[in-house]
Amino acid sequence: MIDFNRPAFVGKEIEYIQDVISRGKLCGDGEYTRKCTEWIKNQFHAGGVLLTTSCTHALEMAAFLADIQPGDEVILPSYTFVSTGDAFVLRGARLVFVDIRPDTMNIDEKLIEAAVTPRTKAIVVVHYAGVSCEMDEIMKIAEKYGLKVIEDAAQGVDAFYKGRALGTIGDFGCYSFHETKNYTMGEGGALLFQDKKYQEQAEILREKGTDRSKFFRGQVDKYTWVGYGSSYLPSEMNAAYLYAQLEEREKIFNKRMQIYQFYHENLKSLEEKGMIERPYVPPSAEHNAHMYYIKVKNMEVRGQLIAYLKSKGILSVFHYIPLHTSPAGKRFGRFFGEDVYTTKESERLLRLPMFYNLPMEQVDYIVQQTLKFPQFC
Numbered sequence: 001m002i003d004f005n006r007p008a009f010v011g012k013e014i015e016y017i018q019d020v021i022s023r024g025k026l027c028g029d030g031e032y033t034r035k036c037t038e039w040i041k042n043q044f045h046a047g048g049v050l051l052t053t054s055c056t057h058a059l060e061m062a063a064f065l066a067d068i069q070p071g072d073e074v075i076l077p078s079y080t081f082v083s084t085g086d087a088f089v090l091r092g093a094r095l096v097f098v099d100i101r102p103d104t105m106n107i108d109e110k111l112i113e114a115a116v117t118p119r120t121k122a123i124v125v126v127h128y129a130g131v132s133c134e135m136d137e138i139m140k141i142a143e144k145y146g147l148k149v150i151e152d153a154a155q156g157v158d159a160f161y162k163g164r165a166l167g168t169i170g171d172f173g174c175y176s177f178h179e180t181k182n183y184t185m186g187e188g189g190a191l192l193f194q195d196k197k198y199q200e201q202a203e204i205l206r207e208k209g210t211d212r213s214k215f216f217r218g219q220v221d222k223y224t225w226v227g228y229g230s231s232y233l234p235s236e237m238n239a240a241y242l243y244a245q246l247e248e249r250e251k252i253f254n255k256r257m258q259i260y261q262f263y264h265e266n267l268k269s270l271e272e273k274g275m276i277e278r279p280y281v282p283p284s285a286e287h288n289a290h291m292y293y294i295k296v297k298n299m300e301v302r303g304q305l306i307a308y309l310k311s312k313g314i315l316s317v318f319h320y321i322p323l324h325t326s327p328a329g330k331r332f333g334r335f336f337g338e339d340v341y342t343t344k345e346s347e348r349l350l351r352l353p354m355f356y357n358l359p360m361e362q363v364d365y366i367v368q369q370t371l372k373f374p375q376f377c
C-alpha cells in the first residue's frame with residue numbers, strides 16, 4: 001500500500017533528540033526551541049516568532065492578541081480546516097464565511113469588502129496548498145476598515161507572495177509543523193507577528209500568564225502571574241526533531257517539488273482531454289509543493305477514483321467538508337452571499353500521495369494507474 005502521507009525523516013532527528021536527553025532538560029524554551037525560532041525569524045524575515053504546540057494554538061494566540069471579543073465578526077473561507085474557525089469561536093466571535101476562488105481554492109478577495117460590517121474585527125485568510133491569497137487586495141481592505149489580518153499559513157511554510165514569506169504579511173501568521181505538513185515535529189507550530197509590540201504579551205500568553213520568559217532573560221528577578229495565559233510551548237524533544245528538518249529545508253523542498261512537477265507534467269494530458277483540472281498558481285505566488293490535488297468532474301467520479309486507486313494499492317484522500325455545512329459551523333457562523341464554488345469545488349477535489357520519503361518510482365506508478373482509470377480513458 002502506498003500511504004497518503006508519512007512524516008518526513010531526514011536523518012539527524014534521533015541525534016538531536018538524544019542530545020536533548022543528555023542535556024537533562026526536556027521542557028520548552030531550551031536550546032532547540034531557540035535554534036528553530038532564530039531559523040524561522042532569519043529565513044522568513046519575521047518581526048517575532050514563537051514556537052507553539054500546534055498551528056491551532058498559534059491561531060488561538062492570534063485571536064487573543066488581536067483582541068477578538070464576544071460578538072465580533074471574523075471573515076474567513078468556509079473551505080478550510082476546523083481550527084481556522086475554532087480559535088475565533090473560543091473568543092466568542094461570529095464567523096462570516098466568504099466564498100472561494102475556484103482556481104486557487106483560496107478566499108475570493110473580491111467578495112471580502114461586501115462582507116464587512118461595523119462588527120467586523122478581522123480577516124482570516126488560508127493559503128490553501130501553500131499557494132498565497134491575493135494579499136495586496138486583502139491588506140488594502142483591512143487598512144480601510146481597521147481590521148486585523150491573520151494568516152492561517154499552516155500549509156504555507158516556505159511559500160511566498162511577491163517575495164514575502166507567507167505568515168509575515170498580515171498582523172499574525174500561524175504555521176503548522178504537524179506530521180502532515182512539509183516540515184514537522186509531530187505536533188507543533190509557530191506564531192509569527194510583524195509588530196514587536198506583541199512580543200511581551202505573546203510570551204505571557206504562551207507561558208500560563210506569567211512573565212517567566214523575562215525571568216529567564218534576567219529582566220526580572222522572580223516570575224509572577226501577570227495576566228491570562230495558557231501553555232502553548234512545545235517540548236524540547238519536538239523542537240529537536242524540527243530543527244533537524246529545518247536544517248535540511250532545501251532537500252525536503254526539492255524532493256516535494258520534484259514530486260509535484262512529476263504529477264503536474266504527467267497528468268497534463270488528462271486536463272487537455274477535459275477529464276481533470278490541475279492546480280493553478282498565480283504569478284504573485286511561489287508555492288512550496290505542500291500538496292498535489294486534481295479536480296475531477298464531480299463527487300461521484302471522485303468516489304470511484306478513490307476506490308479504484310485503493311484497489312491498486314494507492315491511498316488518496318479528499319477534504320474539506322465546508323465549515324458552514326457542519327453542525328458547529330451553522331451554530332457559530334453564517335455564509336455571506338451565495339455559495340457558488342465552496343461546496344461544488346470541494347466535492348471535486350482529490351489529493352494524491354505527497355511526502356518527502358515517497359520514492360519517485362511510486363510516484364510514477366501512481367501516475368500510470370491514474371491515467372488508466374476507466375472513466376478517464
Ligand SMILES: *Cc1c(COP(=O)(O)O)cnc(C)c1O
Binds near residue numbers: 126178
Ligand atoms: C493543518 C492545518 C491546521 C492545523 O494545524 P495543527 O498544527 O494540526 O493545529 C490549521 N489550518 C490549516 C489550513 C491546516 O492545513
